[in-house]
Amino acid sequence: MQFAKRLDALQGNVFADMDQAKAKARAAGQLILDLSLGSSDLPTSAPVLAAIAASLADPTTHGYLLFHGTREFRQVVAQWYTQKYGVGVDPETEVLPLIGSQEGTAHLPLAILNPGDVALLLDPGYPSHMGGVYLAGGQIYPMPLRPEAGFLPVFADIPPSVLAQARLMVLSYPHNPTTAIAPLSFFQAAVDFCQQHHLVLVHDFPYADFVFEAKPPPSILQADPQKQVSIELFTLSKSYHMGGFRVGYAIGNPDLIRALRQIKAVVDFNQYSGILNGAIAALQGDPQLVAQGVDCFRQRRDVFINALEAIGWPVNRPEATMYVWAKLPAPWSHESVQFCQQLVAATGVAASPGAGFGQAGEGYVRFALVHPPEILAIAVDRIAEFLRTYSPVQPG
Structure with a gap:
């Protein structure tokens, strides 16, 4: 075989x-x-579990869930995001439900990379970022993270020959595994760099709320409020302790959202709608x-x-x-x-x-x-x- x-x-x-x-x-x-x-x-909090439990008794939630059936969830995501980060979001064109943010990092390279194209990834970084690039037939250029640079990549160190083949950059701060936090100025520099070199900028953001003494970390869309090159991925696994429910979303550039939706359409439907009802309860719940x-x-x-x-x-x-x-x-x-x-x-x-x-x-x-x-x-x-x-x- x-x-x-x-x-x-x-x-x-x-x-x-x-x-x-x-x-x-x-x-x-x-x-x-x-x-x-x-x-x-x-x-997982009691209100979230109650919303899911109530859904189980509703037979209208038992079937396949397609994109337009996720409208309420997408509207709540857009409202939550705008309230939290001050950036307006169109729930129809700039939000896509995901089966955990790993679905986004694994599938988005399929929509961006042709075989042989280069993705710029953090080193060290989360393994699924690498896996998605390999599945798309892409090449990885690792951007080393060093303690003396605050575990932030140095864009000036990327060779021009690599940039000529690069199509995608993936960032993730607060960072797993180094725990580093990136300031808004770094994201602004990243957006400028990606615009200059025609790169798609992906920000994996599962630890948006997991900050202790420091200020809340910025969203990539605060550095790119017009959503020209950026897409951000969020999961409810960390902040809301819903890892087993596999629920998250992508938010950002409408063309990137549409492309990821095309990939998603041939791979899976959405998760059970009762889980999205639980996610709505989480996002609307007591902070x-x-x-x-x-x-x-x-x-x-x-x-x-x-x-x-x-x-x-x-x-x-x-x-x-x-x-x-x-x-x-x-x-x-x-x-x-x-x-x-x-x-x-x-x-x-x-x-x-x-x-x-x-x-x-x-x-x-x-x-x-x-x-x-x-x-x-x-x-x-x-x-x-x-x-x-x-x-x-x-x-x-």
Whole structure:
């Protein structure tokens, strides 16, 4: 049996690899403390669940849901966005429901790239950004993110020969995995750069609300209010703890929305309309519920960071997201995959290796703060014992 060559580029995935390592450790008797996957453990709010439950009893919600049946959701998204960011939105031409924002990052390259075209991606970056480009037959130019530059890409470093083939740039701030925040001035520079070089600018924005002490992060459309080159993707998985419901949206340039809608039309319908009713309840709900969830993760961050510092592992305190991006101590400095595999095998604590997010992620490990503080403290105790006991296995 022969398979398409495009699968060759999809052999490795940080989450799939760690899932295998966790399964192996679990089979060996380890109790897994999973800090590898950024799936919120907080419950979906009662009003959201009530809206979905009420929909279940309505037989008119049980059929296929096409684009025009999503009008109420799109109107609520437009209202929510305009109120939050001060940018007007047409719900008919500038909003598209998504089955999670990953649908957008995976499918949009199919509408933008021809085989051989280049996409400019953050390195390290979220794996689905790479996957969508590979599926479209595109090439990836990684834009390295370095701590001395605030984990922001330096556009001037991109070679002219690459820009001549580039059609797409993908950004995502607050950033997974580095937790960096980008100011509005950076987005304005990105919009200008993309206009100058005729690039589509995609902003993946799942952590729009997940900021602790800093000011709320800007939307890309505040830098491109006329929506000339930009499209933004949002998911309700983080702010509203609805990861399993797979609901999000794309918002932005109407031509890009139309193109993504064309791809979506041949791949899937929309999710169950009851889920969109739940999403409407979330977006129209009490914003204090979102703030309470963010505060919960702030407390977890502080417990985890303080515990790491107590065992002699100093880490920068993140201002955003639900992660800690930790520079590995010696002798693990260039062994992030081996560190994570040995850690889960020896202690049951699962983390994500920095190398899984891109070449520039090597030397780091990402911890997801998806357990209560007392569990995070136990995880750090196990990490401390591991660091005292184990060292990298040298080849040969």
